[in-house]
Amino acid sequence: MSEFKSLPKYFHAFPRYGSPPIDSQMDDPLKLNNVFNNNWKQLYESIPKEDEFYSYKLLIIGRHGQGYHNAATIRYGWNEWDKYWSMLQGDEFSNWVDSKLTPLGERQVQIIGETVLLPMIKQLGFLPHVFFSSPLRRCLETFIGSWGVVFGSYMGNDTNNDGSTRKHVNVEILENLRETLGKYTCNERVDRSVLLKEYQNFEMGNNNSSLCLKLDNDYPEVDRLWVTYPRESRSELDERIHKVLIELFSKITDEQRLISITCHAHVINSILRNLNHPPILNLETGKIVCTVVQVKKRTSPQKNL
Numbered sequence: 001m002s003e004f005k006s007l008p009k010y011f012h013a014f015p016r017y018g019s020p021p022i023d024s025q026m027d028d029p030l031k032l033n034n035v036f037n038n039n040w041k042q043l044y045e046s047i048p049k050e051d052e053f054y055s056y057k058l059l060i061i062g063r064h065g066q067g068y069h070n071a072a073t074i075r076y077g078w079n080e081w082d083k084y085w086s087m088l089q090g091d092e093f094s095n096w097v098d099s100k101l102t103p104l105g106e107r108q109v110q111i112i113g114e115t116v117l118l119p120m121i122k123q124l125g126f127l128p129h130v131f132f133s134s135p136l137r138r139c140l141e142t143f144i145g146s147w148g149v150v151f152g153s154y155m156g157n158d159t160n161n162d163g164s165t166r167k168h169v170n171v172e173i174l175e176n177l178r179e180t181l182g183k184y185t186c187n188e189r190v191d192r193s194v195l196l197k198e199y200q201n202f203e204m205g206n207n208n209s210s211l212c213l214k215l216d217n218d219y220p221e222v223d224r225l226w227v228t229y230p231r232e233s234r235s236e237l238d239e240r241i242h243k244v245l246i247e248l249f250s251k252i253t254d255e256q257r258l259i260s261i262t263c264h265a266h267v268i269n270s271i272l273r274n275l276n277h278p279p280i281l282n283l284e285t286g287k288i289v290c291t292v293v294q295v296k297k298r299t300s301p302q303k304n305l
Contacts, residue, residue, distance in 0.1 A: 001011060005275055005293065013029035024281060036274075041125065043058075044257075047257070054253040060260045060290050067099035067105060067107040108285055116152055131170065132172045135189055142286070148209075152204070172251065176243060181227065193221060245271065265285075
């Protein structure tokens with residue numbers, strides 16, 4: 001049996017084992033099974049409790065909002081992007097190496113925060129236990145723009161032990177949670193020091209919270225994964241994402257059940273394949289999918305983030 005798998009009957013995108021793919025432009029993959037009356041708390045409380053062999057998680061998996069590379073794909077068309085523009089650092093309109101969000105992308109993720117994440121968290125009554133993200137800048141900006149809406153409305157102004165009211169929001173950065181490697185310069189990471197300079201302690205949520213990026217001590221300064229050629233194949237991507245899922249689940253305890261992941265379209269597709277979840281097609285920038293996952297317990301002790 002696999003180490004982890006999605007469970008059916010919670011969402012419209014996975015009503016039963018063997019379900020066909022769903023086109024997210026035609027059907028809403030976040031639609032809850034009718035038995036839950038469109039209530040996230042009812043769904044969460046129906047998730048099985050941990051036992052001797054398995055723990056269970058509700059994953060909130062978000063695709064980043066539109067980046068400058070996405071805008072360029074629209075501007076030039078897919079064929080021209082793939083054979084020429086994707087290998088450049090940018091054009092007269094923008095630079096897309098480790099692309100940031102466009103103004104449209106910023107609006108997309110803010111809308112998702114207001115219309116999806118905030119209502120979800122208000123119904124659940126608590127925030128995700130752990131946040132994970134790709135290190136690429138469009139994902140960090142997506143996290144800030146979408147979850148920042150929730151922090152601004154939900155976290156309140158309780159006083160910390162030092163008398164301050166600002167909350168630190170920890171986000172665990174996983175290097176291998178990145179988009180398909182090779183060829184496309186938009187998927188090359190900027191240096192670690194640049195990430196920390198641009199986003200560490202970033203004020204968010206009406207300035208009542210700040211971003212705290214959690215990187216391993218040996219996290220490399222320069223990008224060691226991206227290469228000009230060859231481009232990573234689907235099977236290679238799936239193998240990499242399988243490893244990062246093992247890493248992700250090893251970093252959380254059995255009691256940490258609500259997990260946020262901010263990443264990329266191909267990574268989301270690979271996560272779903274690794275979890276034996278039916279494909280969700282045409283997931284637009286900024287959109288979210290959720291799935292309940294059964295995780296086989298490992299013998300090694302877990303680290304509480």
